[in-house]
Amino acid sequence: MSSSNSSPSAQSTSPQSPILSLWKAYTQNTSDRLKFIDTFLVFLMASGVIQFLYCVLVTNFPFNAFLAGFASTVGQFVLTASLRSQVNPENRSEFKEVSPERAFADFAIGSIVLHFFVFNFLG
Amino acid sequence: MSTAYPLPTNLSTTTVTNTASLLRIVALGLISAAAIASRLFAVINFESIIHEFDPWFNYRATRVLASQGFYEFWNWFDPTAWYPLGRVVGGTVYPGLMATSGVIYNFLHAFHLPVDIRNICVLLAPGFSALTAWATYMFTKEMKDESAGLLAAAFIGIVPGYISRSVAGSYDNEAIAIFLLMFTFYCWIKALKTGSALFGTLAAVFYFYMVAAWGGYAFITNMIPVHALTLMLMGRFSSRLYVAYCSWYAIGTLSSMQVPFVGFQPVRTSEHMGALGVFGLLQIVAFAQLARSHLSSKQFQNLLTVSVVAMGVVGTFGFIALTYMGWIAPWTGRFYSLWDTGYAKKYIPIIASVSEHQPTAWPSFFMDLQLLIFLFPAGVILCFRELRDEHVFVIIYSVVASYFAGVMVRLMLTLTPVVCVSSAVAFSSLIDTYLDPTQPEGEEESEADSSNGTNTAATPSKKEKAKKPAASTSALNDIVTAATSQSSSKSKSKGIWGLDTRLIVIVNAIGMLSFFVFHCTWVTANAYSSPSVVLASTNPDGSQHIIDDFREAYYWLRQNTPQDAVVMSWWDYGYQIAGMADRPTLVDNNTWNNSKSHIATVGKAMSSSEEVAYPILRKHDVDYVLVIFGGLLGYSGDDINKFLWMVRIAQGVWPDEIQEPNYFTPQGEYRVDDRASSAMKNSLMYKMSYYRFAELFGGNNAMDRVRQQTMPKVGPTLDYLDEAFTSENWIVRIYQVRKEDLLGRDLKSANAFAQGKKKKKSKPVSRRKAIPV
Structure with a gap:
């Protein structure tokens, strides 16, 4: 997730920096599927940050449109993060009743409901 | 023999489970029938009529929705309310209730x-x-098991605390809101237990429905974050919590902003900021957890803790800064009045004047909840024994709701569900323990025979189940049997011997339950089923006498006055006048923000003398003034009893002209008889209430039956108003405001001139008037 953003700056300080070792552990221990999800998460985060900066720096004029856009990135982010933790094999013990397939179905339904409201709120 | 009573052994597991689920369905059906039936007292005793005040507006809005469609309703501007301002109904209403009725209406009509x-x-x-x-x-099933769930359903079905707001005809937001409240909580618990985003989404959808239906949605908005925060502080953060909370919050908040009346409040007001804060905190904690899973260096964990704490502090300060900069609205007055019970009376008399905003009296807890109020703490303590995540929810809910119910009468409604849930947990634990046929004879035997002991009887397979320490939720008594078998293995002598002890306790319990049923039925029939539009009294022979003054008067208005005649009354009756008489009103029960001065204007007109009130009435185009007077019949909810609130509210805006102490006698009594203060006697309200009242008693002393005071023999006179209508029992009196005199005289002298022909009558009046001054 956001660890990937900060890694380049951390490289220069010291090779034993915790952030660097975190990055290493992440690249080694994470499956490609989860990395794929993480890429999407980073994209959503970047999109949300850009929208927020636009709102603060330029204008928040159609406030509902901003809220709809921002909420869609935030909502999609948490739904995707939920999906990530549900399909993560390390969390298998916690989600006894949620299989990966079920998790994806939940994710799809949640996203549809979310974007229904987003669409309604765009104005 | 190690069981207290014989159990059939030749039953298969499937038979037992099938019978049990059939019995549950039948029981739920009967509970639903009982819940519906006990709310029909009002329809049977009176008729199918909308009750009280607010429901009349909801009914009127629903009629618009049903006849003209949703878009017309959405854009409905009601010019007759708050004359001359009007009211944008679509944007100032929680449309959930009307939409629900509209959907049902269209559904039924689609089937002809x-x-x-x-x-x-x-x-x-x-x-x-x-x-x-x-x-x-469903909610209670998650707490304990199905039997507790059935008890809770039966309790909530007939408990007066909930019936008080949901009898037939009580067409108010609370009618559907309590269902939505409980179902949202159920979805939340389910989402938290399974970690499923589906239930989180469901919780959000029902939260949206709740937001659309009732202003009390803020209770959910704060209950769920408090629960999540408590779980985190207890060190119980889990990915399931993250999934449940985030899916609920992200979708729920966005959806709640779709309701026009709520608008941007969820991101702009302090009441909603707690949920946002917990949401942010969860993101940080979840990220920290993820990072920790990749790394286990001590140094790094310290770094993480520091950064999490720093982010929390920054967030808090950011919130405070935003509040000061005006981005986030500070707490509203209604919120403060929850913490400081004296706040409303000091600063917002309009809120304090509503009787359901008063602090709750002790007896009403017993009246509304009866035996449940004693079982309630026991259930909460039982929740502490297991203390799973969902039990924490019930504990927090009961603490918070108990406080709120003590502050405000109407919030008894939010306490009632949790009382039912935890009482059901307590009661079903009691029954489970005493129905369990296990005899505590020895360690091995008791474990071997810990079989199911409800009416559905036991099976061999259940014995095996009960042996496992982790009790499955499916079986009725497994949790308790497992608990008892565990405890009996520790201390062998604990348990219940014989049939006699069991019988005594069970018979007592059933006795308590049946008393509860009698109490609920009695309270429902006698206290909560009056429409208050139609009153009932009992004739000497025991038969019922219907007092229908309100509708009589409203229909008089409807049929005898022009369509655009403006009616002034105290705000309580605004919705009824609009709904039944279909006439414009100055003020009504929708006490929105800028209404304060409007309501105060009416208060001022009512509490000042005729000469002062007349220009106010004329300025607002008032044609008729309506007052409620109970003095003849002993109807205590009349305007003279509400009069002091009118004075107080008027005083809030015009402190120089209206002063509350002027309306008391020098001894500080609130009197309406000879000794009433002059301000009282000259006030428009007093005059309209008692005008010609004394004549009714034909020379005897007139008696005000509400205040038990003897009225003066000669009543007040009116110069600026004409009596237009008085209902059969004098409850509603309507006065017409006179137009300006055609010859330009002021109405008082014109009146005196007109009465000059009958000097005999006017003289004693003037003499009388001289006495008190």
Whole structure:
């Protein structure tokens, strides 16, 4: 997730920096599927940050449109993060009743409901 | 023999489970029927009629929705309310209730069932009470098991604390809101338990429905974050919590902003900021957890803790800064009045004047909850024994709701569900323990025979189940049997011997339950089923006498006055006048923000003398003034008893002209008889109430039956108003405001001139008037 953003700056300080070792552990221990999800998460985060900066720096004029856009990135982010933790094999013990397939179905339904409201709120 | 009573052994597991689920369905059906039936007292004793005040507006809005469609309703501007301002109804209303009725109406009509919209409105609350019973069953099932769920459903079905707001005809937001409250909580618990985003989404959707239906949605908005925060502080953060909370919050908040009346409040007001804060905190904690899973260096964990704490501090300060910069609205007055019970009386008399905003009296807890109020703490303590995540929820809910119920009468409604849930947990634990046929003879035997002991009888397979320490939720008594078998293995002598002890306790318990049923039925029939539009009294021979003054007067207005005649009354009756008489009103029960001065204007007109009030009336185009007077019949909810609130509210805006102490006698008594203060006697309200009242007693002393005071023999006179209508029992009196005199005289002298022909009559009046001055 956001660890990937900060890694380049951390490289220069010291090779034993915790952030660097975190990055290493992440690249080694994470499956490609989860990395794929993480890429999407980073994209959503970047999109949300850009929208927020636009709102603060330029204008928040159609406030509902901003809220709809921002909420869609935030909502999609948490739904995707939920999906990530549900399909993560390390969390298998916690989600006894949620299989990966079920998790994806939940994710799809949640996203549809979310974007229904987003669409309604765009104005 | 190690069981207290013989158990059939030749039953298969499937038979038992099938019978049990059939019995549960039948029981739920009967509970729903009982819940609906006990709410029909009002319809049977009176008729199918909308009750009280607010429901009349909801009914009127629903009629617009049903006849003109949703878009017309959405854009409805009501020019007759708050004359001359009007009211944008679509943007100032929680549309959930009307939309629900509209959907039911259109659904039935699609099947060519021509049901009148009034009957849908009248029966909506009983119908939803059956759904509430079901939602409570589901909720309690998550807490303990199905048997506790059934008890909770039965409790919520008939408990007066909930019936008080959901009898047939009580067509108010609370009618559907309690179902939504319980079902949202159920979805939340389910989402938290399974970690499923589906249930989180469901919780959000029902939260949206709740937001659309009732202003009390803020209770959910704060309950769920408090629960999540408590779990985190208890060190119980889990990915399931993250999934449940985030899916609920992200979708729920966005959806709640779709309701025009709520608008941007969820991101702009302090009441909603707690949920946002917990949301942010969860993101940080979840990220920290993820990072920790990749790394286990001590140094790094310290770094993480520091950064999490720093982010929390920054967030808090950011919130405070935003509040000061005006981005986030500070707490509103209604919120403060929850913490400081004296706040409303000091600063917002309009809120304090509503009787349901008063602090709750002790007896009403017993009246509304009866034996449940004693079982309630026991259930909360039982929740502490297991203390799973969902039990924490019930504990927090009970603490918070108990406080709120003590502050405000109407919030008893939010306490009632949790009381039912935890009482059901306590009661079913008691029954489970005493129905369990296990005899505590020895360690091995008791474990071997810990079989199921409800009416559905036991099976060999259940014995095996009970041996496992982790009790599955499916079986009825497994948790308790497992608990008892565990405890009996520790201390062998604990348990219940024989049939006699069991019988004594069970018979007592059933006795308590039946008393509860009697109490609930009695309270419902006697206290909560009056429409208050139609009153009932008992004739000497015991038969019922219907007092129908309100409708008599409203229909008089409807049929004898022009369509655009403006009626002034105290705000309580605004919705009824609009609904039944269909006439414009100055003020009504929708006490929105800028209404304060408007209501105060009416208060001023009512509490000042005729000469002062007349220009106010003329300025607001008032044609008729309506007062409620109970002095003849002993109807205590009349305007003279509400009069001091009018004075107080007027005083809030015009402290120089209206002063509350002027309306008391020098001894500080509130009197209406000879000794009443002059301000009281000259006030428009007093004059309109007692005008010609003394004549009714034909020379005897007139008696005000509400205040038990003897009225003066000669009543007040009116110069600026004409009596237009007085209902059969004098409850409603309507006065017409005179137009300016054609010859330009002021109305008082014109009146005196007109009465000059009958000097005999006017003289004693003037003499009388001289006495008190």
